Amino acid sequence: AQSVTQLGSHVSVSEGALVLLRCNYSSSVPPYLFWYVQYPNQGLQLLLKYTSAATLVKGINGFEAEFKKSETSFHLTKPSAHMSDAAEYFCAVSQTGANNLFFGTGTRLTVIP
Amino acid sequence: NAGVTQTPKFQVLKTGQSMTLQCAQDMNHEYMSWYRQDPGMGLRLIHYSVGAGITDQGEVPNGYNVSRSTTEDFPLRLLSAAPSQTSVYFCASSLLGTGNYNYGYTFGSGTRLTVV
Numbered sequence: 001a002q003s004v005t006q007l008g009s010h011v012s013v014s015e016g017a018l019v020l021l022r023c024n025y026s027s028s029v030p031p032y033l034f035w036y037v038q039y040p041n042q043g044l045q046l047l048l049k050y051t052s053a054a055t056l057v058k059g060i061n062g063f064e065a066e067f068k069k070s071e072t073s074f075h076l077t078k079p080s081a082h083m084s085d086a087a088e089y090f091c092a093v094s095q096t097g098a099n100n101l102f103f104g105t106g107t108r109l110t111v112i113p
Numbered sequence: 114n115a116g117v118t119q120t121p122k123f124q125v126l127k128t129g130q131s132m133t134l135q136c137a138q139d140m141n142h143e144y145m146s147w148y149r150q151d152p153g154m155g156l157r158l159i160h161y162s163v164g165a166g167i168t169d170q171g172e173v174p175n176g177y178n179v180s181r182s183t184t185e186d187f188p189l190r191l192l193s194a195a196p197s198q199t200s201v202y203f204c205a206s207s208l209l210g211t212g213n214y215n216y217g218y219t220f221g222s223g224t225r226l227t228v229v
Contacts, residue, residue, distance in 0.1 A: 009153065032215040034217055036220075041223075042222060042223075043117075043203060043220035043221050043222045043223055044156075044203070044205075044218075044220045045220070046217050046218070046219075049215075049217050051214060051215065090155060090156065094215050099144045099146075099161070099163065099207060099209060099210065099215060100146070100158060100161060100171070101158075101217075101218060102158070103148075103155040103156040103157075104155050105153055105154060105155040106155050
């Protein structure tokens, strides 16, 4: 069975600082991994996805994530936080060939001016 | 292109009442699913469908029914609402991946349901 664990339910960073949101996965087969962002009172929007083509994945709004099989991790990073990045971020996993996504519990990012 | 449309956006029900949450997509996506979002628990899969006439249960299906009579629509029915069903409900859709590919989901904007 596949699952993801997001370390830290709340993360605060200063504007301009590095953003690092952690996600570790558990899967018995090579997974597909996703990061979604949810702004207040909105649905989830796809940030980026890993589908085994490249270990470093670039997404929208300057975010990127690196798939590390040895660490079973898929951490999300952004070099310089903007106020507009304040939102909740979800990591999700699916098995290759399957459509169901399993989501982590989310990390709320606060950006301090 | 409307994407995934959910109605209503807000709903208050009394315990024991029934209702249907509507979900429609105009992207000709074969796959559709329903999730509920609760604080500290992320999103949990309720039911999903891989095409018209095909539905299956997810992680938390009890108390909910679904049907898929058309590709576009995937309504979620609460048979007898309970306070434990107070949540935000999201509908999502995607193309079915060929081979091993997963496209990821397009989400609706959600329905906030309160059961009193």
